[in-house]
Structures are given as C-alpha cells and as structure tokens.
Amino acid sequence: MKSLRSIFLLSFAFVLWGFISCNKHYKAQQTRYIDYRVSAQDSSETSIVFNKTIEPYRNKLEKEMNEIIGVASFEMVKASPEGGLGNWIADMTQVQGQKYYNKPVDFGLCNQGGIRLPSFPKGTITVGKIFELLPFDNFLTVVLLDKNQVIQLFDYMAQKGVGLYLKELSTLLLIIKLQKLQ
Numbered sequence: 001m002k003s004l005r006s007i008f009l010l011s012f013a014f015v016l017w018g019f020i021s022c023n024k025h026y027k028a029q030q031t032r033y034i035d036y037r038v039s040a041q042d043s044s045e046t047s048i049v050f051n052k053t054i055e056p057y058r059n060k061l062e063k064e065m066n067e068i069i070g071v072a073s074f075e076m077v078k079a080s081p082e083g084g085l086g087n088w089i090a091d092m093t094q095v096q097g098q099k100y101y102n103k104p105v106d107f108g109l110c111n112q113g114g115i116r117l118p119s120f121p122k123g124t125i126t127v128g129k130i131f132e133l134l135p136f137d138n139f140l141t142v143v144l145l146d147k148n149q150v151i152q153l154f155d156y157m158a159q160k161g162v163g164l165y166l167k168e169l170s171t172l173l174l175i176i177k178l179q180k181l182q
Contacts, residue, residue, distance in 0.1 A: 065128030
C-alpha cells in the first residue's frame with residue numbers, strides 16, 4: 001500500500017512539474033518603429049508643443065550644466081599607460097576624499113575605462129563637461145589598507161598591464177618592468 005501511494009505521489013509530482021514547466025513562449029509577429037525627431041528649430045505643431053513643455057526643464061538644466069567650476073591651465077589628454085587627464089581625476093579623488101572624510105588619504109585611484117573623453121581642453125571647466133568626462137554614477141570610496149594590501153594591489157595592477165585594468169594614480173609613481181612592480 002505504501003509503495004502504491006509513493007508511486008501515485010511520484011506520478012502526480014511529474015505531471016504537476018510538466019504543467020508548471022510548460023511555459024508559453026510568445027514571439028512578436030510584427031514590430032513598428034517611428035522616429036520622432038524634435039528640435040528647437042522645428043516649427044511643426046508637435047515640436048512647438050513639446051519644446052514649450054520641456055523649456056523650463058531645459059533652461060534649468062542648461063543653467064546647471066553651464067556653471068563654471070574651474071579653469072584648466074593646459075589641455076589634459078587621456079593616454080596609456082599614464083596621462084594627464086587620468087592623473088588629474090585621480091588627484092581629485094584624493095583631494096575630495098580628504099575633504100569629505102577629514103582624514104589624510106595617501107593616494108587616489110581611478111579606472112581609465114570610465115573616462116569618456118579623449119582629452120579635456122584648456123580653459124573653463126563646467127559641470128556639463130565633467131558629466132561628459134565621467135558620465136556614470138561614480139562613488140568616492142576611501143579604503144583602509146595595510147602595507148601588504150597596498151603592495152598586493154600594485155602587484156595586481158602591474159600584472160594586468162594596459163587595458164581595462166589600468167588605473168591612474170595620484171601622488172605615486174609605480175615603476176613596472178615586464179609586468180612586475182620594481
């Protein structure tokens with residue numbers, strides 16, 4: 001009797017599993033794409049209404065993005081293995097880390113892959129240009145490392161070499177030969 005009950009429960013479980021696992025897969029039969037381009041110069045009724053709707057937001061955003069926050073005394077270029085632009089960003093992470101945490105920060109570090117402009121021109125620096133340079137929601141993190149962990153970090157950087165793993169450093173110069181920290 002017990003084995004008959006076990007067989008029944010097992011059979012029921014397989015049938016139930018079959019019903020649950022049989023999901024319908026839907027496939028689009030037709031797609032349609034319509035491109036609506038809207039510009040400030042477009043005089044169509046749709047564009048006029050759209051531009052009038054977003055004008056207060058556009059004006060506020062342009063004001064914020066055009067705010068001058070600094071001046072670059074020379075052009076900074078993104079280069080590998082090291083460039084002025086990446087060094088500047090790493091320096092700023094160090095400075096801002098010290099300001100925010102009100103503690104000394106030994107060095108700043110940034111990933112070249114997150115830098116989205118090939119260069120930063122000499123002249124005024126605006127909030128908008130910073131968003132073009134670093135368009136992601138970046139976070140400033142200060143990490144407490146002991147001497148061995150710092151050496152391990154730098155060894156890792158040396159081994160990875162160029163590419164996505166290359167980092168820019170502030171206040172430090174790493175000498176790397178044949179993927180080994182010297």
